[in-house]
Amino acid sequence: MLDLVIKNGTIVTAYETYKGDIGIKDGKIEVIASNISCCENIIIIDASGKLILPGALDVHTHLQMPFGGTVSADSYEGGTRAAACGGVTTVFDFAIQKKGKGIIETAEERKSLCEPQACVDYAFHVAITDLTDEVLDEFERAVEYGVPSFKLFMVYKKEGLMVSDGVLCKALERSKEVGSMISVHAENPDVIDERINKFLREGKKSAWYHYESRPEFVEAEADKRAIHWAKAINAPLYIVHLANKEGVEEVKRAQDEGYKIYAETCPQYLHFTNEVYKREDGRNFVCSPPIKGEESQEALWKGIDLGVISTVATDHCPFQAYEKDWGKDDFTKIPNGCMGIENMYPYLLSEANKGRLSFNKVVALCSTNPAKIFGCSSKGNIACGYDADLVIYDPEINFIVTNEKMHSDVDHTIWEGVKLNGYPIMTLLRGNVVFKDGEFLGNPGMGQFIKRDRLN
Ligand code: URP
Ligand code: ZN
Ligand code: ZN
DSSP, rough: OOSSEEHHHHEEEESSSEEEEEEEEETTEEEEEEEOOOTTSSSSEOTTTTHHHHHHHEEOOOOOOOTTTOOOOOHHHHHHHHHHHTTEEEEEEEEEOOOOHHHHHHHHHHHHHTTTTTTSEEEEEOOOSSSOOOHHHHHHHHHHHTEEEEEEESSSSTTTTTHHHHHHHHHHHHHHHHHHHEEEEOOOHHHHHHHHHHHEEEEEEEETHHHHHSSHHHHHHHHHHHHHHHHTTOOOOOOOOOOOHHHHHHHHHHHHOOOOOOEOHHHHHOOGGGGGSSSTTGGGGGOSSSOOOOOOOOHHHHHHTOOOOOOEEEEEEOOOHHHHHHGGOOGGSSOOOBOOOHHHHHHHHHHHHTSSOOHHHHIIIIHHHHHHHHOTTSSSSSSSTSOEEEEEEEEEEEEEEGGGGGOOOOOOOOTTTTTTEEEEEEEETTTEEETTTTOOOOOOTTTOBOOOOOOO
């Protein structure tokens, strides 16, 4: 017997839109039919006039992460609670390898932090900072363990995160052999350092100079360099938080040539432009790569339209206002990162509701594509056998984002005042209602570690 039936809704997948009932049993989608008859003991949710979408997978978050001289302000609990309330049912967090530690050791350590706190399902990318021969050897075991993706930073030298091109190439080669994915944060560190020093000497210290120190061409160079190595080695590559036009063009070129180059962008790059850095609260928008100009923003939307950009994820890495204030008079002291885990799906769905793209495309970008690219075979679709991770969306609600209505641990949001057409009214995690009508109804600890498949 079924546990729960969602009736009369319009089901939206990456591929089609149709009316149907969804029957759920033991956390899985058991049946989809035009009319499921229900007996007394089955919970019924009426979704008349609403859309039913697969839960989003936010494949780029930094929860409770030591960074920028502090720790990012959302705990696993706060971040995943906010995720659930924004229709995200799986988060991928970055577990940063400490020098001398192994990959699985790194993931296990994060897992023990995450396990009691997670309100939605979770997976890890391990960020490699120390690629010894032992770590290279461990790639295969990490894939078997369920972590088939590794992140390399082409920046953050002082922070001890940056790797050289040599290391990037070694990782690409090994990754290709074992069926994993290398992702990169692409910016040119030397050019950034030179520009920062120049601006500081000139007394140019406002948030605008965060942008000026790492403008479009600084990111584009590194995108091209990473793509060059991936093509040379013929290894798959995933570029995180792509934010510039030339980068989009380079990704397209490589894809047209037949290479497996994937690009992700973030909602903050799609909605805001670098004008935000001229605002009084410009420091709150400081993230790396910085938000770019209008031309880049248009290129990102075009990249989405053409399928060059495969995913949207948040790069959720919030800091409290007092931490952002450390850089009020000196942009180099602003911890880098913005929030978005609760805003990504509602924002993109609102853009769909306004007609900018289709709802199916939003599902592809936020759910189906990330699930496929990163090996979550039970997630990212509404079909029999998939996890019942579902979002019920009311296209008629007018919603204005204010921090009071958000559910994270953070005291402000860059999305304050943004008007959305439509909003999620319910999120189900494996058949459990974790968010309803503005309220979080889940529990810390109910999120499960997702052991992912081998990629490629
Ligand atoms: O500014 C950002 N994006 N902070 C988080 C770390 C990263 O670079 O992804
Ligand atoms: Zn990054
Ligand atoms: Zn990031």
